[in-house]
Amino acid sequence: MFDFRQLRYFVAVAEELSFTRAAQRLHLSQPPLSQQIQALEQELGVKLLERDKRNVALTAPGRLFLEQARQILAMADDARAQVAEAAAGFSGQLKLAYTVSVSFHPALPQTLLRLGQNAPNVRVWLTEMYTEPQFVALRNGQIDVGFVRDVPTHEDDAYAIRLDVIDREPLLLAMPENHRLAGRSSVELGEVAGDPFVIQPRELAATLYDRLVRLASKAGFHPVIRQHAQQINGLVALVSAGIGLSLVPASMQAVKLPGVSYVPLADPDAYLLLAVASRAENPSPVVLQFLETAADAKAALGL
Numbered sequence: 001m002f003d004f005r006q007l008r009y010f011v012a013v014a015e016e017l018s019f020t021r022a023a024q025r026l027h028l029s030q031p032p033l034s035q036q037i038q039a040l041e042q043e044l045g046v047k048l049l050e051r052d053k054r055n056v057a058l059t060a061p062g063r064l065f066l067e068q069a070r071q072i073l074a075m076a077d078d079a080r081a082q083v084a085e086a087a088a089g090f091s092g093q094l095k096l097a098y099t100v101s102v103s104f105h106p107a108l109p110q111t112l113l114r115l116g117q118n119a120p121n122v123r124v125w126l127t128e129m130y131t132e133p134q135f136v137a138l139r140n141g142q143i144d145v146g147f148v149r150d151v152p153t154h155e156d157d158a159y160a161i162r163l164d165v166i167d168r169e170p171l172l173l174a175m176p177e178n179h180r181l182a183g184r185s186s187v188e189l190g191e192v193a194g195d196p197f198v199i200q201p202r203e204l205a206a207t208l209y210d211r212l213v214r215l216a217s218k219a220g221f222h223p224v225i226r227q228h229a230q231q232i233n234g235l236v237a238l239v240s241a242g243i244g245l246s247l248v249p250a251s252m253q254a255v256k257l258p259g260v261s262y263v264p265l266a267d268p269d270a271y272l273l274l275a276v277a278s279r280a281e282n283p284s285p286v287v288l289q290f291l292e293t294a295a296d297a298k299a300a301l302g303l
Contacts, residue, residue, distance in 0.1 A: 004076060006040045007069045009033055010048065014066045017056045092286040094122055097129040097137060098147040101208075101232045104251040105274060107166045108147055110297040111290070119289055131207050135161060138279055144287050145278045150207040160280055164291055167274040167303045171211065172253070172262045174239045174246045182261035189265055190219035196226035196244035198235050205232070208272065212247045215270055236260055 012022040013033070023030040041048050048062035058066065102108050115122060129137065134146035135157045147166075152158045173187060181187050193216075202209040216223045226244045229235045233255055235246040240257040249272045253262050264270075276294050278287050 002040050002043050004073065006036050006043075007073055009036045010040055011066065011069050011073065013037060013049065013056065014058055014062065014069075017058075019051075019056065092122055092284070093125065094145065094286050094290055095125045095127070095143045096145050096147075096290075097127045097134050097143045099130055099134075099149050099205075100128055101149065101249055101252070101272075102147040102274065103128075104233075104254050105167070105169065105249070106251070106301055107274060107294070107297055107303070110301060111294045114297055114300075115290060115293045118293060119286075122286055122289070130204060134277060138277060144284065145276060145290055148275055148277045149272055151273065151275075162278050162280040162283070164276045164278075164294065165273065166276060166294065166298050168271040169274055170250045170264060171215075171247055171270040171272055172250055172264055174236055174248050174252065175261050175263060176239060176242050177259050177261040179245075179261065181263060184263050186264045186266045188219065189215050189267060189270070190221065192245055193219065193221035195224075197223045198227045198229060198238040198244040198246045199223075199225055200230065200232060200235065201228045204230065208232070208247065211272065215247070215265070215267055218267070218269070 009022070009026065012025050013019060016022040016025060019030050019033060023033045026033065037049065044061075044065070046061045046065075047059050048065055050057045050059055098108055112124065115124065127143065129143070129146065131148040131150050132153075134143065134148050135152050135154070137143040138146060139157065139160055148163075151163060152161055173181075173189075173192065175182055175192075181191060197212065199205075199209055199212060212223055227238055229238055232248065232252065235248060236252060236255045236257050238244065239246050240259045242259075248262075250262075250264075276291060278291065283291070
């Protein structure tokens with residue numbers, strides 16, 4: 001069976017209509033070129049070229065075979081390029097999960113924007129998912145990578161999952177703008193020990209719920225939970241309605257509802273982790289490309 005080398009040799013001779021010029025173009029001597037063309041004709045059982053001492057011309061089968069040879073070589077080059085892209089992580093599919101609060105942080109859109117610019121042939125499938133379910137989904141292959149808000153709590157997850165920290169995002173108190181502490185440059189959490197709070201249910205958002213309980217315990221009180229909201233942006237609406245205070249990541253300031261004031265907490269432990277989680281073993285080239293892109297986005301954002 002003929003090979004790609006013979007096809008390239010034939011295309012060069014057919015385009016140059018000269019063994020001498022074709023040999024120069026291919027950077028080889030003329031005798032092996034002639035031998036390969038003869039071997040190709042013998043394999044096909046047809047004469048592709050009419051040649052004498054001065055002229056080379058394509059036969060009718062030769063003209064047809066030239067078109068086919070060009071197509072075969074183009075397809076081979078395309079396949080080679082696609083394989084190289086896939087090996088470098090510039091093509092393929094990526095299943096990405098993120099918590100709702102991450103959608104307000106610039107790291108997510110900036111990473112996706114850069115990935116689209118650097119690797120436009122990577123197809124990204126997006127899913128909203130809380131942090132703990134993401135760790136399970138990573139281990140069972142349901143997702144490839146995720147933006148999470150906490151470290152794994154189970155020992156098996158800690159060994160199986162790689163975390164690349166993007167940010168330790170400050171936590172703020174969202175409060176009604178007529179609250180006695182609204183407009184302060186910072187507050188101690190103990191100053192609102194008697195105020196009601198609104199928060200997501202723990203079974204949905206354990207990370208933020210537990211962080212509020214720990215910070216309140218550190219300040220010497222247990223928070224009074226007046227109302228729950230399923231989504232974190234719903235908390236801001238409840239604050240705007242005067243139902244209570246809420247602990248939210250700083251990026252939630254992007255939610256501009258009237259009647260809401262955001263005040264930083266003075267506690268150095270008042271932050272929420274933002275990290276990219278992926279499987280620790282045998283990450284795919286696409287995942288490695290995504291992790292590199294996320295690191296570039298982090299640097300560009302000054303995080």
